[in-house]
Amino acid sequence: MKTICIPKGRTVACDNLETDRLVVNGCLKVAHDIKAQSITGGGVILAGTISADDIRAREIEAAAVCCLRLNAKRVHAAEVYASESAFVSCYLRAGYAATARLTTGLYKVDELA
Secondary structure, three states: OOOOEOOOOOEEEEEEEEEOOOEOEEEEEEEEEEEEEEEOOOOOOEEEEEEEEEEEEEEEEEEEEEEEEEEEEEEEEEEEEEEEEEEEEEEEEEEOOOOOOEEEEEEEEEOOO
């Protein structure tokens, strides 16, 4: 199982990223796609498209987020697809969000399905 770790206080930038497990405690900037089985950590993720089974992160900013389960403090995305559940504790900002179950503190979602 391939694991990539971004330590606290470090910023990593790349075009595309594909791995089994991604741990982000610093800042990860990906110009295009992130594909992983699980994404965890207390850092910041900036990406084009994020695809994963489980996402547990502090802050996510992306064009699109596609996952089974999403658990984050803040999410800013044009589109959010969480097929099982989405839990955003602080703020969710999305143009479109589709999920079976959504729990959020504050939100600004243009269209919710």
